[in-house]
Amino acid sequence: EPEVTQTPSHQVTQMGQEVILRCVPISNHLYFYWYRQILGQKVEFLVSFYNNEISEKSEIFDDQFSVERPDGSNFTLKIRSTKLEDSAMYFCASSVMGAQETQYFGPGTRLLVL
Amino acid sequence: AQTVTQSQPEMSVQEAETVTLSCTYDTSESDYYLFWYKQPPSRQMILVIRQEAYKQQNATENRFSVNFQKAAKSFSLKISDSQLGDAAMYFCAYRSVASGSRLTFGEGTQLTVNP
Numbered sequence: 001e002p003e004v005t006q007t008p009s010h011q012v013t014q015m016g017q018e019v020i021l022r023c024v025p026i027s028n029h030l031y032f033y034w035y036r037q038i039l040g041q042k043v044e045f046l047v048s049f050y051n052n053e054i055s056e057k058s059e060i061f062d063d064q065f066s067v068e069r070p071d072g073s074n075f076t077l078k079i080r081s082t083k084l085e086d087s088a089m090y091f092c093a094s095s096v097m098g099a100q101e102t103q104y105f106g107p108g109t110r111l112l113v114l
Numbered sequence: 115a116q117t118v119t120q121s122q123p124e125m126s127v128q129e130a131e132t133v134t135l136s137c138t139y140d141t142s143e144s145d146y147y148l149f150w151y152k153q154p155p156s157r158q159m160i161l162v163i164r165q166e167a168y169k170q171q172n173a174t175e176n177r178f179s180v181n182f183q184k185a186a187k188s189f190s191l192k193i194s195d196s197q198l199g200d201a202a203m204y205f206c207a208y209r210s211v212a213s214g215s216r217l218t219f220g221e222g223t224q225l226t227v228n229p
Contacts, residue, residue: 045216056214105159
């Protein structure tokens with residue numbers, strides 16, 4: 001069964017450093033998403049992406065964040081200058097289409113900012 | 115803005131028994147989707163079941179079923195014949211049809227299954 005994959009599974013970085021989290025969505029899916037879950041808190045929406053542009057973003061997704069689909073398979077989340085409060089589990093998800101479709105999640109990347 | 119509330123931080127059930135997890139939500143919209151996701155210790159979010167708001171019939175998926183009460187804005191998950199592998203964090207989630215595709219999650223309910 002096709003699934004969303006994410007790399008790395010864990011990343012430790014120093015405050016102020018740039019990180020790139022990678023995702024490979026399910027191959028026939030057209031919508032891509034990033035969510036994050038700070039330890040002990042709700043899963044929060046960050047951004048959705050369709051047709052090579054952001055279709056929706058939350059108030060969390062500020063100028064420190066960017067997303068990109070650099071090729072036909074990868075979908076990346078870049079945090080430009082990490083802060084301590086960026087420490088969280090980051091989930092990528094994809095769906096065939098948008099609102100009508102179920103989102104399928106990857107296993108997550110645990111980011112720790114020191 | 116929509117909100118989703120899960121008032122049970124923790125629940126436990128004996129193996130083979132039935133348990134119901136509660137979820138309420140607040141929205142002014144009439145058309146939306148509701149989901150239950152399971153997050154085992156591996157942390158991956160796995161879809162359990164989905165309900166379209168326009169459907170009156172409650173969704174079922176093998177041992178999992180929902181009780182969808184649209185007027186009361188309630189969406190509970192019933193797990194029958196609980197198995198040890200059902201132990202996980204369960205999240206209720208809402209998605210609008212009209213206004214974007216983001217999922218809004220509840221706080222989660224940690225389910226323990228006792229042998």
